[in-house]
Amino acid sequence: MGSPKQRIVETTFDLFSKQGYNSTGINQIIAEAGVAKASFYQHFKSKEDLCVEFLNVRHEYWFKELIDFSSQAEDLQNQLIKAFDFLIYMNEKEHFRGCSFLNILSEIPADNIKILSVIQSHKSDLRNYFLELLKDDALSDHIYMLFESSIIESQLFKSNELIEKSKQIVTNLIY
Amino acid sequence: MGSPKQRIVETTFDLFSKQGYNSTGINQIIAEAGVAKASFYQHFKSKEDLCVEFLNVRHEYWFKELIDFSSQAEDLQNQLIKAFDFLIYMNEKEHFRGCSFLNILSEIPADNIKILSVIQSHKSDLRNYFLELLKDDALSDHIYMLFESSIIESQLFKSNELIEKSKQIVTNLIY
Amino acid sequence: MGSPKQRIVETTFDLFSKQGYNSTGINQIIAEAGVAKASFYQHFKSKEDLCVEFLNVRHEYWFKELIDFSSQAEDLQNQLIKAFDFLIYMNEKEHFRGCSFLNILSEIPADNIKILSVIQSHKSDLRNYFLELLKDDALSDHIYMLFESSIIESQLFKSNELIEKSKQIVTNLIY
Amino acid sequence: MGSPKQRIVETTFDLFSKQGYNSTGINQIIAEAGVAKASFYQHFKSKEDLCVEFLNVRHEYWFKELIDFSSQAEDLQNQLIKAFDFLIYMNEKEHFRGCSFLNILSEIPADNIKILSVIQSHKSDLRNYFLELLKDDALSDHIYMLFESSIIESQLFKSNELIEKSKQIVTNLIY
DNA sequence: GATGAATGAGTGTTCATTCAT
DNA sequence: AATGAATGAACACTCATTCAT
Incomplete structure (x- = not known):
C-alpha cells in the first residue's frame, strides 16, 4: 500500500481532483489515506504545502x-x-x-x-x-x-x- | 442606506466579487451590512440562496x-x-x-x-x-x-x- | 444555573484559579460549563479575551x-x-x-x-x-x-x- | 560544537530562560540543537526530566x-x-x-x-x-x-x- | 419584520512520546 | 549512540444554521 506519505499524496490526488481544494479537508485525506493527523504534518507543514505538492x-x-x-x-x-x-x-x-x-x-x-x-x-x-x-x-x-x-x-x-x-x-x- | 435586505445584497456583491464565495462567511456579511443574523435568514433561506441572488x-x-x-x-x-x-x-x-x-x-x-x-x-x-x-x-x-x-x-x-x-x-x- | 455566558465565567473562574491558564483548555471549560463551543466564541473572541475577563x-x-x-x-x-x-x-x-x-x-x-x-x-x-x-x-x-x-x-x-x-x-x- | 546531549542542554537553557517551559516545545529544542527526536529521548525520558536538568x-x-x-x-x-x-x-x-x-x-x-x-x-x-x-x-x-x-x-x-x-x-x- | 443567543459539526494545526531500524 | 517516521490526543478556532422572543 506504500508509505504513509505516498498514501497521502495519492489520496490527495484523487480528492483534490474530484472535490477541489477547499471542499477537501485534512480530516478526509488522512481518514482515506489511513494515516494519523500528526503523520500528515510530519510530511507537509500546511495544507497549502500539500496543495503545492498536489499541483x-x-x-x-x-x-x-x-x-x-x-x-x-x-x-x-x-x-x-x-x-x-x-x-x-x-x-x-x-x-x-x-x-x-x-x-x-x-x-x-x-x-x-x-x-x-x-x-x-x-x-x-x-x-x-x-x-x-x-x-x-x-x-x-x-x-x-x-x-x-x-x-x-x-x-x-x-x-x-x-x-x-x-x-x-x-x-x-x-x- | 436602504432596507436590511438591500444592505445584505449590496455587501454580498462587494464581498463575493472581491473575496469569492467560500472565503466570505455569513458573519462577515451581516457584520458589514449591519444586520442581525436572524434577519439574514428571514430573507435568504441559505447561503446557497444568497449566492443565486448574488449571481x-x-x-x-x-x-x-x-x-x-x-x-x-x-x-x-x-x-x-x-x-x-x-x-x-x-x-x-x-x-x-x-x-x-x-x-x-x-x-x-x-x-x-x-x-x-x-x-x-x-x-x-x-x-x-x-x-x-x-x-x-x-x-x-x-x-x-x-x-x-x-x-x-x-x-x-x-x-x-x-x-x-x-x-x-x-x-x-x-x- | 444562569446563562451560558455566566456558566462559562464561573467555570473559568474555578478552573483558571485551580489549574492556571495554559493547563486549562477551552474544551474543558465548555464541557464543565455545559455549553457549545460556538457559544463560547459568541461571547469571547479568543481565549486571551476570556483571560482578561477572568482577571x-x-x-x-x-x-x-x-x-x-x-x-x-x-x-x-x-x-x-x-x-x-x-x-x-x-x-x-x-x-x-x-x-x-x-x-x-x-x-x-x-x-x-x-x-x-x-x-x-x-x-x-x-x-x-x-x-x-x-x-x-x-x-x-x-x-x-x-x-x-x-x-x-x-x-x-x-x-x-x-x-x-x-x-x-x-x-x-x-x- | 559538543555532543548532542550538550547541545540539547545548552539550547534548552536559552529557550526555557527566554520563553518559559510550556511555550517551548520539544520540536523547537531539537531543531535548534540540531538533534534527532529519538536522540533526545535517549538522554531525557520526558520533557519533565529535561526541566529538572534545566533547573x-x-x-x-x-x-x-x-x-x-x-x-x-x-x-x-x-x-x-x-x-x-x-x-x-x-x-x-x-x-x-x-x-x-x-x-x-x-x-x-x-x-x-x-x-x-x-x-x-x-x-x-x-x-x-x-x-x-x-x-x-x-x-x-x-x-x-x-x-x-x-x-x-x-x-x-x-x-x-x-x-x-x-x-x-x-x-x-x-x- | 427584526433580533441576539445558542448550536453541532467542522476547520487546520501542535503536543509530547514511541517505534522500527 | 543515533535516527526519522509514525502516532493519539489535544489544541484554539470557525462554519452555516436554528431557536425563542
Missing part, C-alpha cells in the same frame, strides 16, 4: 497523459486535434471536473503567490507546448486560448460541444 | 456595464474590440479577480445544479450576445471562446497581454 | 474578600495584620495555589501587553491599598513587597511560615 | 553569577546591596523575564513534586545564602523576602524601581 504531481501526470495521448500523431495538424481529443478523453474520465489548476486559482485568495506561481508555471508550460509545435507565437497563443476555453466551457456546460467546435477552428487555422 | 445581481450589473461600455461603437468590429477593452477596464477596476461566475463554478461541488444553472444561463446569454452581433454561430462561438480565455488568462497572469492578442485575432477574423 | 472578575472577587476580611479591624496595625491573615485564609481555601495574577504573568509571553496591563493594574491597586492606609510610600511599598513575597513563598513552600514572619516584621515596622 | 543547570549558573557579581564587596552591607544590583544587571541582560524557578512554579500543576522540590531547593539555598551572611534568621528572611519581591515586581512592571527601594530599605535595616 506538482498533477502537472507531471497531466502532461505525461497529454503526450502519451497525442504522440502517435502522423502530422502537426493531427497532433493538435489529438490535444483537443485529449480534453474529451479527460472529461469522460473525470466527469467534466475541468482543470485542477484553474479551479484552485478560483479557490485561493488573489495574494497567495506561492500557489499562484505554480499554476502560472503550469500554464506557461502549456503555452510553450503549443509554441514549440507551431513555432509561431501568434498562432500558438490563439490555439492555447481555444484550448483553455475548451476546458472551461466543457466543465461549465458538461458537454464537449465547444471542444468539437474548437477542433474545427483549429483545422481551418493551420491549413 | 443574478452580478449578471444584471455586468451586462449593463458591458453594454454601456461598448454601445457608442461606430461599427461591428469596433463594438467587438470594445467588448475586449471592457475586460481590460474591469481588470483595472477589480484588480484581475476574473469572472465571478467562473470562480464560483470552481468553488461549488459539481452536483450543485441550482447554482450551476444560473452560471450556465449567464454564459449562454453572453454567447448569445456575440451571436446576435455576428449572426454566425461558428464565428460568434470562436470569439466567445477567445473572450472567455481572455478573462481567465488575465486573471491567471495578472496581465492584459492575452486580451490584446485576442483583440488582434478578432480584428483579423472579421475582415 | 477582571478575579480582581473584583479578591479585593472584596480582602476588604471583607480586614474591615472589622480596630486600628491600623490590626488591619495590616489582617491583610496577611487573609493570605493564610486564602491559602487554606485554595490550597496554596498562589496569586492568579502572578501565575498568569509567568505563563504568558513577555510581549502580551493586553494581559500584562491588566495584571499591572491589579497590583497597582494593591500597592495603592497599602499607600492609602499608611500615607507613606516608603513604608507602604515595603509592606507591599513583604505581602507579595508572602504570597509567593507560601505557594512555593506550601506553608504559611513566611507569612507569619512577615506579620512579625510588619508589627515591628509600624510601632 | 539544575540554571541553579549552578545563577548562583555562580551572583557570587561573581557580589564577591568583591568590601563589607557586609555592600555585599547585600550588590546582590540587589545583581538583579538589575540580570534584568538588563534577560529583559525582565524574572526568575526561571518562580516562572516554572507557576507553569506546572501543583502536584508535580519532582519539579517543585527542585525549585524549593534552589530557593532554600538562596535563603541560606542570606542567612550565612547575616547570621540572624529574622533579618535574613526579611531581606530574602525583599529580594524575592524585587525579582517579581521588576518582572511585572518591567522596571527596577522597587529594587532600588529595596536597596534603600536594606541599607536602613543593617545599620
Whole structure:
C-alpha cells in the first residue's frame, strides 16, 4: 500500500481532483489515506504545502497523459486535434471536473503567490507546448486560448460541444 | 442606506466579487451590512440562496456595464474590440479577480445544479450576445471562446497581454 | 444555573484559579460549563479575551474578600495584620495555589501587553491599598513587597511560615 | 560544537530562560540543537526530566553569577546591596523575564513534586545564602523576602524601581 | 419584520512520546 | 549512540444554521 506519505499524496490526488481544494479537508485525506493527523504534518507543514505538492504531481501526470495521448500523431495538424481529443478523453474520465489548476486559482485568495506561481508555471508550460509545435507565437497563443476555453466551457456546460467546435477552428487555422 | 435586505445584497456583491464565495462567511456579511443574523435568514433561506441572488445581481450589473461600455461603437468590429477593452477596464477596476461566475463554478461541488444553472444561463446569454452581433454561430462561438480565455488568462497572469492578442485575432477574423 | 455566558465565567473562574491558564483548555471549560463551543466564541473572541475577563472578575472577587476580611479591624496595625491573615485564609481555601495574577504573568509571553496591563493594574491597586492606609510610600511599598513575597513563598513552600514572619516584621515596622 | 546531549542542554537553557517551559516545545529544542527526536529521548525520558536538568543547570549558573557579581564587596552591607544590583544587571541582560524557578512554579500543576522540590531547593539555598551572611534568621528572611519581591515586581512592571527601594530599605535595616 | 443567543459539526494545526531500524 | 517516521490526543478556532422572543 506504500508509505504513509505516498498514501497521502495519492489520496490527495484523487480528492483534490474530484472535490477541489477547499471542499477537501485534512480530516478526509488522512481518514482515506489511513494515516494519523500528526503523520500528515510530519510530511507537509500546511495544507497549502500539500496543495503545492498536489499541483506538482498533477502537472507531471497531466502532461505525461497529454503526450502519451497525442504522440502517435502522423502530422502537426493531427497532433493538435489529438490535444483537443485529449480534453474529451479527460472529461469522460473525470466527469467534466475541468482543470485542477484553474479551479484552485478560483479557490485561493488573489495574494497567495506561492500557489499562484505554480499554476502560472503550469500554464506557461502549456503555452510553450503549443509554441514549440507551431513555432509561431501568434498562432500558438490563439490555439492555447481555444484550448483553455475548451476546458472551461466543457466543465461549465458538461458537454464537449465547444471542444468539437474548437477542433474545427483549429483545422481551418493551420491549413 | 436602504432596507436590511438591500444592505445584505449590496455587501454580498462587494464581498463575493472581491473575496469569492467560500472565503466570505455569513458573519462577515451581516457584520458589514449591519444586520442581525436572524434577519439574514428571514430573507435568504441559505447561503446557497444568497449566492443565486448574488449571481443574478452580478449578471444584471455586468451586462449593463458591458453594454454601456461598448454601445457608442461606430461599427461591428469596433463594438467587438470594445467588448475586449471592457475586460481590460474591469481588470483595472477589480484588480484581475476574473469572472465571478467562473470562480464560483470552481468553488461549488459539481452536483450543485441550482447554482450551476444560473452560471450556465449567464454564459449562454453572453454567447448569445456575440451571436446576435455576428449572426454566425461558428464565428460568434470562436470569439466567445477567445473572450472567455481572455478573462481567465488575465486573471491567471495578472496581465492584459492575452486580451490584446485576442483583440488582434478578432480584428483579423472579421475582415 | 444562569446563562451560558455566566456558566462559562464561573467555570473559568474555578478552573483558571485551580489549574492556571495554559493547563486549562477551552474544551474543558465548555464541557464543565455545559455549553457549545460556538457559544463560547459568541461571547469571547479568543481565549486571551476570556483571560482578561477572568482577571477582571478575579480582581473584583479578591479585593472584596480582602476588604471583607480586614474591615472589622480596630486600628491600623490590626488591619495590616489582617491583610496577611487573609493570605493564610486564602491559602487554606485554595490550597496554596498562589496569586492568579502572578501565575498568569509567568505563563504568558513577555510581549502580551493586553494581559500584562491588566495584571499591572491589579497590583497597582494593591500597592495603592497599602499607600492609602499608611500615607507613606516608603513604608507602604515595603509592606507591599513583604505581602507579595508572602504570597509567593507560601505557594512555593506550601506553608504559611513566611507569612507569619512577615506579620512579625510588619508589627515591628509600624510601632 | 559538543555532543548532542550538550547541545540539547545548552539550547534548552536559552529557550526555557527566554520563553518559559510550556511555550517551548520539544520540536523547537531539537531543531535548534540540531538533534534527532529519538536522540533526545535517549538522554531525557520526558520533557519533565529535561526541566529538572534545566533547573539544575540554571541553579549552578545563577548562583555562580551572583557570587561573581557580589564577591568583591568590601563589607557586609555592600555585599547585600550588590546582590540587589545583581538583579538589575540580570534584568538588563534577560529583559525582565524574572526568575526561571518562580516562572516554572507557576507553569506546572501543583502536584508535580519532582519539579517543585527542585525549585524549593534552589530557593532554600538562596535563603541560606542570606542567612550565612547575616547570621540572624529574622533579618535574613526579611531581606530574602525583599529580594524575592524585587525579582517579581521588576518582572511585572518591567522596571527596577522597587529594587532600588529595596536597596534603600536594606541599607536602613543593617545599620 | 427584526433580533441576539445558542448550536453541532467542522476547520487546520501542535503536543509530547514511541517505534522500527 | 543515533535516527526519522509514525502516532493519539489535544489544541484554539470557525462554519452555516436554528431557536425563542
